[in-house]
Amino acid sequence: MIQKTPTGTVLYTIEQTIKEYRKICQRNIQKIADDITVDQCLVLIILNDNTTISQIDIAKLIFKDNASVTRIIELMVKKDYLTRETDELDKRKSKLIITEKGKKTIVLLAPVFKLNRKTALNGLSLDEIELLDKILHKIISNCKTS
Amino acid sequence: MIQKTPTGTVLYTIEQTIKEYRKICQRNIQKIADDITVDQCLVLIILNDNTTISQIDIAKLIFKDNASVTRIIELMVKKDYLTRETDELDKRKSKLIITEKGKKTIVLLAPVFKLNRKTALNGLSLDEIELLDKILHKIISNCKTS
DNA sequence: ATTATTTATTTGATATATCAAGTATATTTA
């Protein structure tokens, strides 16, 4: 199954790629805040841009299960990056509010995320990146409609 | 840089792609054996092709941590896909032997893996797949040397 | 208004990811 041709291996290369990328992300993030993970950072940035977003929509944005998002947020509350209140308009929902610590962290994180992307995509042309994106979306659509 | 999602660039699309692919893999595998995971299947197939491989080398092949491999194998022994013996030539190592149940499963799995790949890569030309592979390896190398 | 259904989130169980520290054996060095 692990063959030499890209046809047999490219899907594993995709997995390898994202793992290597997450490694440099985590490394660079830890220089700034050593009690936060890549996924927690993503949630923080999403909440910063969408203050009223629901957990379900967060899950969709970062391709995670609702259960995972619940637990990620739980830890972020514990670490004082977020506070959580019941939404009075719809009591099933939570209002997630970024704390001062969270806000400070976001300011520090922005350049790190930019650098991570720049590092990973270094030497690739815009055309190549667009093509990569196109091919990946084709694979996603193949999997979803199967 | 392509902003498909608030957080996102093509690097998140890579993550999404592998998640969708793993989903169809798991779905198709479960039709055949409902007590085995995608990762356990990979280990099984690797052991089938390399009967004397060490856990460390398995880890390298599937881009996993040694600790993860230890636990994956533990579960496979528990489920009677493998047996484990101490290697008498080097007592630090384990000899991993595929059981009858494991062998039967491999036979059933081979066409499933083929189908999974075919489904995911459907409609992509060989050129596109080779280009995808090339770009991904460039990203991996960017991350590793950073 | 009561019941049925849907929606948002949580919880439990199990698997994997990652790092660091630990154990046992093997190999190298002094």
Add this chain to the structure above:
DNA sequence: TAAATATACTTGATATATCAAATAAATAAT
């Protein structure tokens, strides 16, 4: 050959992934 180092693997702690089942609140149907 004893001590130092390296190797193969395990274990512990914490985070995330996934599915299924459970809550609880909102909405739709009767």
